[in-house]
Amino acid sequence: MPQPDHLISLDLAVPEQPADADIKRYFDKCMEKIGFVPNVIKGYAARPQRWRAFVTMYHALMDKEGSKLTPLEREMIAVVVSSVNRCYYCLVAHSQAVRKLSGDPELGEMLVMNYRVAELSPRRRAMLDFAWKLTETPSRIEEVDRDALRAAGFTEEEIWDIGETAAFYNFSNRMAVTTDMMPNREYHKLDR
Amino acid sequence: MPQPDHLISLDLAVPEQPADADIKRYFDKCMEKIGFVPNVIKGYAARPQRWRAFVTMYHALMDKEGSKLTPLEREMIAVVVSSVNRCYYCLVAHSQAVRKLSGDPELGEMLVMNYRVAELSPRRRAMLDFAWKLTETPSRIEEVDRDALRAAGFTEEEIWDIGETAAFYNFSNRMAVTTDMMPNREYHKLDR
Amino acid sequence: MPQPDHLISLDLAVPEQPADADIKRYFDKCMEKIGFVPNVIKGYAARPQRWRAFVTMYHALMDKEGSKLTPLEREMIAVVVSSVNRCYYCLVAHSQAVRKLSGDPELGEMLVMNYRVAELSPRRRAMLDFAWKLTETPSRIEEVDRDALRAAGFTEEEIWDIGETAAFYNFSNRMAVTTDMMPNREYHKLDR
Amino acid sequence: MPQPDHLISLDLAVPEQPADADIKRYFDKCMEKIGFVPNVIKGYAARPQRWRAFVTMYHALMDKEGSKLTPLEREMIAVVVSSVNRCYYCLVAHSQAVRKLSGDPELGEMLVMNYRVAELSPRRRAMLDFAWKLTETPSRIEEVDRDALRAAGFTEEEIWDIGETAAFYNFSNRMAVTTDMMPNREYHKLDR
Amino acid sequence: MPQPDHLISLDLAVPEQPADADIKRYFDKCMEKIGFVPNVIKGYAARPQRWRAFVTMYHALMDKEGSKLTPLEREMIAVVVSSVNRCYYCLVAHSQAVRKLSGDPELGEMLVMNYRVAELSPRRRAMLDFAWKLTETPSRIEEVDRDALRAAGFTEEEIWDIGETAAFYNFSNRMAVTTDMMPNREYHKLDR
């Protein structure tokens, strides 16, 4: 029962070496920094123009100076959103990031499985409650939900960041699901 | 009972005249082409770097050459996704686009209210069924769902486009919901 | 992609000129007052005895002296119930009534799409919250829900009226759905 | 832990002897025929005009010549709709009717608890599947659901009857829930 | 339309007279005490080793000294759990137990149909609210739910008992469903 080794199951060419120079450079930088090219980066390269838009948005949200949330908080949101949506790719990739950034492998598992069992600061619990609800029942979000974030100490800009980060993983979950994208095997063993 | 006239309800500065030249230019072009600046364009300008990422992704998907789907099909997906999520902003703005592009005001209403009552070609019905399911229960999408699109005549690239368009409106619905964004009043009267 | 022009999709005779004098008189009065016969009135005439019962109940609830709620409030309930049930016929017909009675076309759209974005008095918000819950999860209604209406200033008789109005549109939504009834095209352009 | 003995929990006058002659006559006929006045008949008399509409619709659907469905079939629909909605009043009253009309007390219990365990003819199973779906997810009903009834041998008129009967109990369930109506204790012991 | 008379619908031998002495003895004791062998006891005997485990757990929870809850409370939990799961076998068998232990036939019906209409002490309402939620959405149970039980006067051990009793009927409901087990006809007439 060996598990799937396709990158995506849509029948589209995903080149090992991309023709476009900017994409190629990005692949090289991935190899240099983490030793592999994340499959979402490879898979998206089947559509170079879309790749650029996706990578731009990813960095606008996830780069150090991108948002007011800490890098760990952004990854926590990514995992909790992906847990609602049960997205295999994003759960594997972003729970590894949580394990690495927090130094707490159990936290990564908890956010995948049920974030409600984790011992979190009230701030982080409020953040994840908002991300969960925005994902599961966006039509029920009202001022009272924004107020709960304010009460937990978040600024208006940070509320935007929580919402946009959760929104972005609602996007990427659905891309992974549409294309049946498989995560790199490397993630599984890291930071356990 | 006058309805809300805020742009967004987060307390963030949304300048009438943006400081950044590229954003300013974009506003001007909107005025020129449609006579108003869509509120999502204004609201997002509270965060210039994010504005750029959002606008980039929007055009990558929605510009004429952006995807293999027709402009009407993309807007149909936008409305159906927003109907699942009951997103007021996106339903108002994109149902107007459906009315305009189709010349069929009833079609716009049907997609807002319940796309299952519309008389659609099998191709379009399959496309909207996929968009609905990908929005409502992404974890249940499997090869059989991609195969239904193939059977309706869609290529692999078009399946990607359907999925990415639906994913994008799952993103933008959640941004509108997070910020409590109100659509421009102009939309309501257009193309009725 | 012209939209359906059937009145109902059940294969039953729906006469342009009804044989029964009372039904004929009612049709004539509709023509006189609003210039067309609402399709539910035509469609129901396929079953004259049922037509009488339906029309009797409709007037008992919706006539001026019928209930303690204002005519606009009754139509607001109709739209919100139909929004839960995504009933095309009732959403089209009753959102027009909301637009007309309120003089606020946006309010009509908000109640169709997501009543939670509308700026409502606490009284009306409580009324619509009750109608939504009674429609979606009737088994969860308890004394606390009636008490919320009392706290918003409703009398016992008005609580009955809210409940019966919501109950009636839960009935008529399901008749429109069973017969696949299409609303008159006239509604779409009115009071925009 | 004696159970509630109120008729309805709304604080409205429900007279033992109604002032209106037609209502009084109806009460007398109930006493004569079944030995008690059903609580829905008493409770509704708090609003005489509404009582008349309700009773008219009830008889239009449930009287012998009212519909093409057998009396037992109509009661089966009543119980299954009320099972989805978990309506205590209607489950108690109409499961007694099923026990009486079928001579099969277990059938009554099965329809209350889970109609899927009952051994039903394909015709009746199709009828109850439609009633369940129309109650639980009316927005998902499509031509394919009407076709399933046709395939089970139902005429167009009977499809209307199934739908209207189910719609009516969706109405009456919500009236019982709004008013917190308690069924007559007599039902519990009958036809066991 | 006679109802099913199979014991279970899996094609497994369920002997009238079990070969194993301990099981035989148990059957005999049932005959002696209640005049019939409950079908779950017969049906489970198709798998003697499993029968022993099931009977052991049943008695550990349901015997007089087994738990701190009163026998009636345990049966109330059994019925409410089975109501969420709509399990015919367990609803029939345990609602009879509630009727018998409470001397209140209506209470048995209420717990089957919708426990929220019953007049319960705050303690019992809290107990059933926990059992319902633990059954329907176990992932949402948190400290606040245990605290609600504490506030209603339950000890830590009793909270365990409520949870384990509810958990056990979540087990037995699914066994009845898997095997399509039918309850003994005797239950229907008892304690009405």
Place this chain on the structure above:
Amino acid sequence: MPQPDHLISLDLAVPEQPADADIKRYFDKCMEKIGFVPNVIKGYAARPQRWRAFVTMYHALMDKEGSKLTPLEREMIAVVVSSVNRCYYCLVAHSQAVRKLSGDPELGEMLVMNYRVAELSPRRRAMLDFAWKLTETPSRIEEVDRDALRAAGFTEEEIWDIGETAAFYNFSNRMAVTTDMMPNREYHKLDR
């Protein structure tokens, strides 16, 4: 943000060294065989009589000769049931068992996150589909679901085993949830 180190959050004595000889022996055997005592074994020892019933049932189902399913198949069911219920304890403990028994760490992750992405034999897919549905919507299980297992090659006895194994983890998930039980930290690093 160190994660919780309680065993259970109910305030009950969970002795490091149990007083009862049989429980003590079991602890010793655990230490000998796997180097630690699983927390469910420790936690349950707060209630010795219940511990015995739980352990008896666990072994009746999970011991080598206990069921016709392979040990890996039983653990796969445990993980998929716990995934529906999002039970942290059982997901951590039983996904480790899947990793160990299958030698396929990715399979363990897939069953936790979304078993639908795994490449499974039709037999195992059918088994897990049944376990999922029996957990999520037991009231919808019918003969057609048992027939799907038969078509996948399962015997009547194996269908029982699939159902009882799934039922047992529906039990143990709810015990872990009721007591807020934390899994041993050892599981996290094993068999990655």
